[in-house]
Amino acid sequence: MSDVSRFLIEAVGLSVSFGSQTARTRVVDDVSFHIRKGEAYGLIGESGCGKSTILRALSGLNGEYDGAFLLRDRELPKKRDKDFFRRVQMVFQDPYGSLHPRKIVERVLAEPLAIHGFDRHSERIAETLDAVGLGPSFRYRYPHELSGGQRQRVAIARALIIEPEILLLDEPTSALDVSVQAEILNLLKRLRLERDLTYLMVSHDLAVVAHICERAGVMHQGQIIEELSAQQIRQSQAREDYTRKFLQASIEAVARRTEVEA
Numbered sequence: 001m002s003d004v005s006r007f008l009i010e011a012v013g014l015s016v017s018f019g020s021q022t023a024r025t026r027v028v029d030d031v032s033f034h035i036r037k038g039e040a041y042g043l044i045g046e047s048g049c050g051k052s053t054i055l056r057a058l059s060g061l062n063g064e065y066d067g068a069f070l071l072r073d074r075e076l077p078k079k080r081d082k083d084f085f086r087r088v089q090m091v092f093q094d095p096y097g098s099l100h101p102r103k104i105v106e107r108v109l110a111e112p113l114a115i116h117g118f119d120r121h122s123e124r125i126a127e128t129l130d131a132v133g134l135g136p137s138f139r140y141r142y143p144h145e146l147s148g149g150q151r152q153r154v155a156i157a158r159a160l161i162i163e164p165e166i167l168l169l170d171e172p173t174s175a176l177d178v179s180v181q182a183e184i185l186n187l188l189k190r191l192r193l194e195r196d197l198t199y200l201m202v203s204h205d206l207a208v209v210a211h212i213c214e215r216a217g218v219m220h221q222g223q224i225i226e227e228l229s230a231q232q233i234r235q236s237q238a239r240e241d242y243t244r245k246f247l248q249a250s251i252e253a254v255a256r257r258t259e260v261e262a
């Protein structure tokens, strides 16, 4: 594939509806955005605005959409192929649900290597565990022997071990304690720089998005109503009324959280 494409990922006129003919609801409505190579792009908005639906459509979990996703200017087929999953990996919100309870970490990490035909399994597992901050002893543990943060590190390792270009992150820290959230966010930030990764991250938490992403689309009722830079988010510089209220509500939520922790 050529590297001259303007964008690594593009969504063009994406719409997703659910329900039968008579009770059909459009939950993503004509959404377009682009992400450059190496960039971290966020989708933010209240619960139910359609963020995860976009991620599920891009990841191939739901092929029932209108519009298109382009990877380096090429439209992705509705049924994603193996090459897509080599390049694009997903990290889910719930580190408890996303790891198989009867598989030790080594097996969790060996499976994607086998599927995608990688060599040097043992070395790659050791390297990747180290990259996510887990020592060699974690290799032989079951998920129930791990904390929430350690499980999410394993989930990140499972995504990274096949050297993808893009990580799709669906609220990757919202199931974790606040102190652990910061560790995982810092890990994601470091990994992106070290490995020249591109992120699409979905979150309802503005602080999380402003920490990780350079740009974010603000979603409301299935549409991206405006895009903001991380600096605009931090300085509460929004054009739309809805975004201003959303930013204000988030700032108040963070202040409340800080008061509770103090």
Ligand SMILES: Nc1ncnc2c1ncn2[C@@H]1O[C@H](COP(=O)(O)OP(=O)(O)OP(=O)(O)O)[C@@H](O)[C@H]1O
Residues within 6 Å of the ligand: 018, 019, 027, 045, 046, 047, 048, 049, 050, 051, 052, 053, 054, 204
């Ligand atoms: N498989 C489905 N069938 C029917 N409705 C669905 C389905 N998946 C999502 N929805 C609906 O689509 C809307 C958008 O859901 P989505 O999960 O994308 O929101 P979200 O912004 O990610 O919210 P949250 O942060 O709570 O996950 C919601 O009203 C949801 O109930």
